[in-house]
Amino acid sequence: MTELKNDRLLRALQRxxxxxxxxxxxxxxxxxxxxxxxxxxxxxxxxxxxxxxxLACEVTLQPLARFPLDAAILFSDILTxxxxxxxxLYFTEGxxxxxxxxxxxxxxxxxxxxxxxxxxxxxxxxAVRLIRRELAGQVPLIGFSGSPxxxxxxxxxxxxxKNFALSKGMxxxxxxxxxxxxxxxxAAVTLYLNAQIAAGAQSVMIFDTWGGVLSPRDYELFSxxxxxxxxxxxxxxxxxxKVPVTLxxxxxxxxxxxxxxxxxxxxxVDWTTDLADARIAVQDRVALQGNxxxxxxxxxxxxxxxxxxxxxxxxxxxxxxxxxxxxxxHPNVNPDHAATLIEAVHQLSRPYHAGx
Amino acid sequence: MTELKNDRLLRALQRxxxxxxxxxxxxxxxxxxxxxxxxxxxxxxxxxxxxxxxLACEVTLQPLARFPLDAAILFSDILTxxxxxxxxLYFTEGxxxxxxxxxxxxxxxxxxxxxxxxxxxxxxxxAVRLIRRELAGQVPLIGFSGSPxxxxxxxxxxxxxKNFALSKGMxxxxxxxxxxxxxxxxAAVTLYLNAQIAAGAQSVMIFDTWGGVLSPRDYELFSxxxxxxxxxxxxxxxxxxKVPVTLxxxxxxxxxxxxxxxxxxxxxVDWTTDLADARIAVQDRVALQGNxxxxxxxxxxxxxxxxxxxxxxxxxxxxxxxxxxxxxxHPNVNPDHAATLIEAVHQLSRPYHAGx
Numbered sequence: 059m060t061e062l063k064n065d066r067l068l069r070a071l072q073r074x075x076x077x078x079x080x081x082x083x084x085x086x087x088x089x090x091x092x093x094x095x096x097x098x099x100x101x102x103x104x105x106x107x108x109x110x111x112x113l114a115c116e117v118t119l120q121p122l123a124r125f126p127l128d129a130a131i132l133f134s135d136i137l138t139x140x141x142x143x144x145x146x147l148y149f150t151e152g153x154x155x156x157x158x159x160x161x162x163x164x165x166x167x168x169x170x171x172x173x174x175x176x177x178x179x180x181x182x183x184x185a186v187r188l189i190r191r192e193l194a195g196q197v198p199l200i201g202f203s204g205s206p207x208x209x210x211x212x213x214x215x216x217x218x219x220k221n222f223a224l225s226k227g228m229x230x231x232x233x234x235x236x237x238x239x240x241x242x243x244x245a246a247v248t249l250y251l252n253a254q255i256a257a258g259a260q261s262v263m264i265f266d267t268w269g270g271v272l273s274p275r276d277y278e279l280f281s282x283x284x285x286x287x288x289x290x291x292x293x294x295x296x297x298x299x300k301v302p303v304t305l306x307x308x309x310x311x312x313x314x315x316x317x318x319x320x321x322x323x324x325x326x327v328d329w330t331t332d333l334a335d336a337r338i339a340v341q342d343r344v345a346l347q348g349n350x351x352x353x354x355x356x357x358x359x360x361x362x363x364x365x366x367x368x369x370x371x372x373x374x375x376x377x378x379x380x381x382x383x384x385x386x387x388h389p390n391v392n393p394d395h396a397a398t399l400i401e402a403v404h405q406l407s408r409p410y411h412a413g414x
Numbered sequence: 415m416t417e418l419k420n421d422r423l424l425r426a427l428q429r430x431x432x433x434x435x436x437x438x439x440x441x442x443x444x445x446x447x448x449x450x451x452x453x454x455x456x457x458x459x460x461x462x463x464x465x466x467x468x469l470a471c472e473v474t475l476q477p478l479a480r481f482p483l484d485a486a487i488l489f490s491d492i493l494t495x496x497x498x499x500x501x502x503l504y505f506t507e508g509x510x511x512x513x514x515x516x517x518x519x520x521x522x523x524x525x526x527x528x529x530x531x532x533x534x535x536x537x538x539x540x541a542v543r544l545i546r547r548e549l550a551g552q553v554p555l556i557g558f559s560g561s562p563x564x565x566x567x568x569x570x571x572x573x574x575x576k577n578f579a580l581s582k583g584m585x586x587x588x589x590x591x592x593x594x595x596x597x598x599x600x601a602a603v604t605l606y607l608n609a610q611i612a613a614g615a616q617s618v619m620i621f622d623t624w625g626g627v628l629s630p631r632d633y634e635l636f637s638x639x640x641x642x643x644x645x646x647x648x649x650x651x652x653x654x655x656k657v658p659v660t661l662x663x664x665x666x667x668x669x670x671x672x673x674x675x676x677x678x679x680x681x682x683v684d685w686t687t688d689l690a691d692a693r694i695a696v697q698d699r700v701a702l703q704g705n706x707x708x709x710x711x712x713x714x715x716x717x718x719x720x721x722x723x724x725x726x727x728x729x730x731x732x733x734x735x736x737x738x739x740x741x742x743x744h745p746n747v748n749p750d751h752a753a754t755l756i757e758a759v760h761q762l763s764r765p766y767h768a769g770x
Contacts, residue, residue: 221708221709221744222709223709223712223744223746226707226709226712227709227712227713229709230709230710230712230713230717230721231712231713231714231717270686271686272686273685273686273688273707274686274687274688274691275688275724277686309665309686311668312667312668312686312687312691329629330626330627330628330629330630330633330665330668331630331668332629332630332631335630335668351582351629352577353577353578353579353582353583353585353586354586356579356582356583356586356587357583357586357587358587361586361587365586368631388577388579390579
């Protein structure tokens with residue numbers, strides 16, 4: 059394997075000293091980039107793009123050609139696992155992801171089998187291998203998966219949801235059945251992430267997009283418990299190097315304390331929690347990733363720099379900060395503003411690392 | 415004025431002893447009730463219903479004819495103020511509220527005047543007077559308004575929003591202009607709520623539906639500051655009785671400590687925060703209202719009773735709890751399940767008040 063030339067991300071995720079704060083952006087390979095839109099048009103549908111390893115590799119690398127990012131993240135979708143379980147994923151314009159065969163009863167949940175990552179999700183593993191080869195050690199590659207609870211909501215609702223009526227209906231009325239589904243998903247996610255690691259992912263992230271719609275008790279029982287189970291089953295060292303794991307529950311700011319005990323190396327934080335408060339909540343047990351409001355990219359370069367300075371200041375000078383947006387970059391952002399943000403992070407963060 | 419026969423709500427909001435925990439439900443007059451759907455069909459559009467005091471009164475009272483609720487809440491919409499400011503409110507099927515004339519520049523914001531509640535929003539005041547008369551002291555009537563920040567998002571975006579791109583764009587790029595708008599809205603909301611109180615509202619609530627999408631600092635500067643300003647300008651005693659004020663920021667669980675210093679008598683809490691933790695955060699400075707997940711109403715009567723017991727237990731035996739959902743009741747809920755919830759609150763809460 060080629061030597062890794064920029065290990066800021068991996069070091070920061072393990073709370074080791076770095077020269078400047080590493081930065082990447084959730085959905086950095088995406089619609090705000092004209093070159094992404096061109097590749098997407100060439101590919102056909104969004105899923106055609108995900109299923110084509112060459113094109114998935116191409117769009118993964120596009121933001122790195124533009125910006126001095128400290129990480130690449132696999133271009134894919136969190137719903138590849140349910141798709142491989144036979145639910146038939148497709149995307150409708152403006153309405154987001156949909157399943158042809160949502161889970162409507164116990165029999166449908168019992169029928170679900172565990173996808174074999176190399177067999178049933180081979181296009182993802184092939185993309186990981188290709189990206190690693192093309193990256194040639196420039197920066198590390200992040201793999202990812204959705205959390206079991208998040209995947210379950212889409213599978214039960216049949217797509218995106220506003221109120222989670224069906225998934226919460228099952229949670230309240232038939233928790234044993236939901237646990238059965240979450241258990242299968244946790245096993246599937248573990249296999250999937252370990253396969254990504256074996257294929258070359260140097261860090262992995264679990265996106266718990268919808269954990270924040272639960273009560274504290276239900277978050278613990280139906281989301282965090284399964285993420286803990288996954289983490290305990292992950293390959294933690296590969297190619298002689300630690301593979302850091304990041305957990306991100308959107309709107310999970312109230313539960314950082316519990317999340318810090320999950321076994322994860324780092325926690326994603328959105329902008330509704332101040333990083334200084336987040337540090338108090340996690341007490342040096344984990345690194346923190348975040349947390350600027352992606353809407354800042356609608357503002358002027360000067361305002362972007364000011365807000366970057368505020369976020370860096372809120373984390374302070376301890377090791378263990380990975381700069382990121384608090385959620386995915388919006389599709390209608392000017393790419394030059396992303397460049398401003400990334401440059402500002404590197405430049406303004408140096409004084410915080412001077413003593414390290 | 416007729417004597418108030420059931421003052422549990424007003425007492426609990428002031429943290430005074432009661433015989434059983436008072437309960438009402440956000441959006442208790444609404445689409446889940448067949449009798450509401452019948453009146454709505456008779457009225458025409460949603461706004462036709464809001465603008466017709468007799469029919470608004472009729473739907474306000476419908477849930478009270480079915481359930482032993484401890485409060486009525488005015489049937490209206492938070493967007494009546496922007497409508498009275500000339501933005502032209504209308505509703506589209508499935509897409510929610512829209513404005514014909516969203517605020518697109520500084521000139522549009524400068525042009526906005528303060529609506530005279532009796533003149534420009536007379537239909538609301540007439541509805542309040544009618545409802546008070548019809549209630550005949552059965553239970554108190556709650557008036558309400560949206561928060562300035564929440565109203566501003568709809569006015570700037572032109573309707574509902576996913577990312578708040580335009581309103582946050584203004585927040586980051588032209589905060590002075592946003593402050594100018596929020597200042598006008600705070601003045602308008604103060605006049606509006608005081609007029610509701612003068613017309614007969616015995617308690618008022620400020621709905622800050624979108625405060626939770628802000629960072630902690632921006633929540634303080636752009637939402638909480640203006641709600642504090644409103645509260646300081648409200649009529650606090652009317653008809654010889656205290657008029658309690660409740661503040662509800664959806665997804666504001668992390669900021670209850672600051673909200674407790676706003677001058678409000680009570681805070682609404684959604685289900686993502688445990689009431690025991692909320693009590694620690696507010697330290698007996700305010701009452702708490704909430705916080706069962708409205709999705710519990712999709713479950714069986716037995717499960718509903720169990721969750722009611724959990725919520726009552728999380729608050730404990732101190733005075734100052736008003737039972738409510740953590741958000742509005744969903745339109746497709748079985749009304750019998752609402753009946754189960756309300757009965758369970760009254761019955762299961764008595765032991766908590768035995769010593770009072």
